[in-house]
Amino acid sequence: MKNGLLIIGATSAIATAVARMAAGDGIPQILAGRDERKLAILRDDLIARGAPRVETLTFDAHAHERGAHERGAVIDAAFALMPHLDTVLIAHGVLVGQAEAEADPDLALESIDVNFSSVVALLTPIAQRFDAAGNGTIAVISSTSGDRGRRKNYVYGAAKGGLSIFMQGLRHRLDARGVRVLTFKPGFVDTPMTAAMPKNALFAKADDVASGIYHALRKPGGEYYLPRFWRPIMSLIQHIPERIFLKLNI
Amino acid sequence: MTVPESWGRYPRSLDAHVAILPSGAAQRRDRLDAYDTPVLAFGRGRSYGDVCLNDGGWLLDTRRLDNFIAWNEDEGLLTVEAGVTLAAILDVVATRGWFLPVVPGTEQVTVGGAIANDVHGKNHHRDGSFGAHVVSLDLARSDRDVTACGPDHEPELFRATIGGLGLTGLILAATIRLRRIPSAWIDVETIPFATLDECCALSAASERDWQYTVAWADWRAKPDARGRGLFLRGNHAPAPPKGHQSRTGNSSFPSRRRPITIPSGMPGFLLNDVSLRLFNSWHFHSTAGRTSRTCQPYRDFFFPLDVVGQWNRLYGSRGFLQYQCVLPMDDGIETARAIFQSVIESETGSYLTVIKTFGTMAPAGVLSFPRPGLTIALDFPNTGDGVFRMCERLDALVRSVGGAVYPAKDARMSAESFTAFYPQAASFAPWRDPAFSSSFWRRVTTRRVTAPQGPAPQGNATRGTADCS
Numbered sequence: 001m002k003n004g005l006l007i008i009g010a011t012s013a014i015a016t017a018v019a020r021m022a023a024g025d026g027i028p029q030i031l032a033g034r035d036e037r038k039l040a041i042l043r044d045d046l047i048a049r050g051a052p053r054v055e056t057l058t059f060d061a062h063a064h065e066r067g068a069h070e071r072g073a074v075i076d077a078a079f080a081l082m083p084h085l086d087t088v089l090i091a092h093g094v095l096v097g098q099a100e101a102e103a104d105p106d107l108a109l110e111s112i113d114v115n116f117s118s119v120v121a122l123l124t125p126i127a128q129r130f131d132a133a134g135n136g137t138i139a140v141i142s143s144t145s146g147d148r149g150r151r152k153n154y155v156y157g158a159a160k161g162g163l164s165i166f167m168q169g170l171r172h173r174l175d176a177r178g179v180r181v182l183t184f185k186p187g188f189v190d191t192p193m194t195a196a197m198p199k200n201a202l203f204a205k206a207d208d209v210a211s212g213i214y215h216a217l218r219k220p221g222g223e224y225y226l227p228r229f230w231r232p233i234m235s236l237i238q239h240i241p242e243r244i245f246l247k248l249n250i
Numbered sequence: 251m252t253v254p255e256s257w258g259r260y261p262r263s264l265d266a267h268v269a270i271l272p273s274g275a276a277q278r279r280d281r282l283d284a285y286d287t288p289v290l291a292f293g294r295g296r297s298y299g300d301v302c303l304n305d306g307g308w309l310l311d312t313r314r315l316d317n318f319i320a321w322n323e324d325e326g327l328l329t330v331e332a333g334v335t336l337a338a339i340l341d342v343v344a345t346r347g348w349f350l351p352v353v354p355g356t357e358q359v360t361v362g363g364a365i366a367n368d369v370h371g372k373n374h375h376r377d378g379s380f381g382a383h384v385v386s387l388d389l390a391r392s393d394r395d396v397t398a399c400g401p402d403h404e405p406e407l408f409r410a411t412i413g414g415l416g417l418t419g420l421i422l423a424a425t426i427r428l429r430r431i432p433s434a435w436i437d438v439e440t441i442p443f444a445t446l447d448e449c450c451a452l453s454a455a456s457e458r459d460w461q462y463t464v465a466w467a468d469w470r471a472k473p474d475a476r477g478r479g480l481f482l483r484g485n486h487a488p489a490p491p492k493g494h495q496s497r498t499g500n501s502s503f504p505s506r507r508r509p510i511t512i513p514s515g516m517p518g519f520l521l522n523d524v525s526l527r528l529f530n531s532w533h534f535h536s537t538a539g540r541t542s543r544t545c546q547p548y549r550d551f552f553f554p555l556d557v558v559g560q561w562n563r564l565y566g567s568r569g570f571l572q573y574q575c576v577l578p579m580d581d582g583i584e585t586a587r588a589i590f591q592s593v594i595e596s597e598t599g600s601y602l603t604v605i606k607t608f609g610t611m612a613p614a615g616v617l618s619f620p621r622p623g624l625t626i627a628l629d630f631p632n633t634g635d636g637v638f639r640m641c642e643r644l645d646a647l648v649r650s651v652g653g654a655v656y657p658a659k660d661a662r663m664s665a666e667s668f669t670a671f672y673p674q675a676a677s678f679a680p681w682r683d684p685a686f687s688s689s690f691w692r693r694v695t696t697r698r699v700t701a702p703q704g705p706a707p708q709g710n711a712t713r714g715t716a717d718c719s
Contacts, residue, residue: 048318
């Protein structure tokens, strides 16, 4: 990480917390996001906390009728700023309401596009670069909701599920090349993304999830459930026979 | 956010609306929007009574104002948004050779809250209160654009805001002068004493050579042991102890222990007469009657209670009252004795008593609590009318010697007492923003004798939370 950390979606709650931890350890960073004003505030914050160098880049995950190359251009811009950057964390996403996505196919496709397709547009050039270099860490924030489609959240879940499988394949491809590929699967997290949902004991704090992510960035490639109790829970959920699952109200 | 609570969980806020200020609010320059009812900023709710509550009005939650703005290492000036906690600041600076010049008993307070209550710590005798180290602050008001103020710029507004209980407006950001420290460790001496007189003698003897001093006393013990306690004095260690030294410094410092959080709804029976006598006895005997010397990480010395998250819940749903007063030095010790005697007679039982001598510097703010004298802090579980009547008696004692009671810990002082403790409130009042008010302010500026109140009513809270972002 010491050669540079690129964070896509840096102004999101979890990503901001990760960036702050990295600043405390003196890691140079590139922050990519949509809102230049928020990026500037975060940049000043990270420098005050000890980051030796912080750059900002504009990145909008929505397609806006751009082709894949254009959507992934932020990667080239980042490597132009820090040619030796060695860690990328992709943390952007959108939680479109399930009911709204059921009623409006444009919203459903927006969820798939922002949460899955836009990430693929970034992962492709990143993977090529790290593959060629023979080292690097690629980390993506997916979700436990991608482990099985369920009534209450399957549009978002499908996007994250597809992303998790893409990351599995990437890991399979790059592990022997010395590139670590990490998929983070948080459960429910209390952030502005979930502001509309009533909170309960299952909700984790953004800082705690961020701490799990930050410390796992040094670990081997793999899938990481945050907090860890989600791993056995999702394993159980994945193994429930379909006929029984159909009767559950989750 | 659920119903906002202060740390003592009394009084209950029955009708509160909370608006979470969006991140980016600290960068605004225009005047505050109007709400239909009075507003008040809310940080972490670590004040005990109702200075942070605004029943019937809006609370402006500052949790998203958590950015650092700038760090000028040459001059030691740190500028942060007002929702940044002292814990966040110390996490960044303490292992790099810097420290906050004043810290209270918990690091889980916001910079805004620390300024609004003009908090003090174990080094008041040397370094004064928090507000004395604030170089400037940005204040948002309803009647003018955002104003930067400091000792040389808008000084009257500045001095009204220090210790101004959030009533002069919404503090958006502040610049604090930090101080250099040789290490993040504290050399501590813990000395047992048998009487209040011994305690005060230790205090007088320690203040020249020790930066941090405080005493904990046990007034629940048997009559012949009453007044015994432990005197703590500390200085920043010149170097970390063996085994914790490393070239980089960072990795060898113990990280914050995850607090064991007491769940909400915890019943209050754990803190009772028997358990607390046992605790006090164990604590007093922990040094085996001798002076003990240790080198502790700063968190263990300054914030020992923070390791139990939400320890206030141990008092149960009725909550507890904290009574902290300052007694001018001439009659200080005798009045303190009279206070303890009154508490013993009432059998309301203060479990934890903290004693400290304040320094003689001038107060940093118009309504600042710290002033020269002896300060005593007592905890009482809210067991009903008896506690409130006893606090009224204590108020009378404090008034009789020209002392004061600390608003940040107060839940029940009368308007008459407030006027006696803070005669300067009349010169403060014009600086209050007309759109701002608090449950505390309304209580202490109502011209009637406040009847003793009973335990907290178990009402249904009407609450609404608005997310402004």
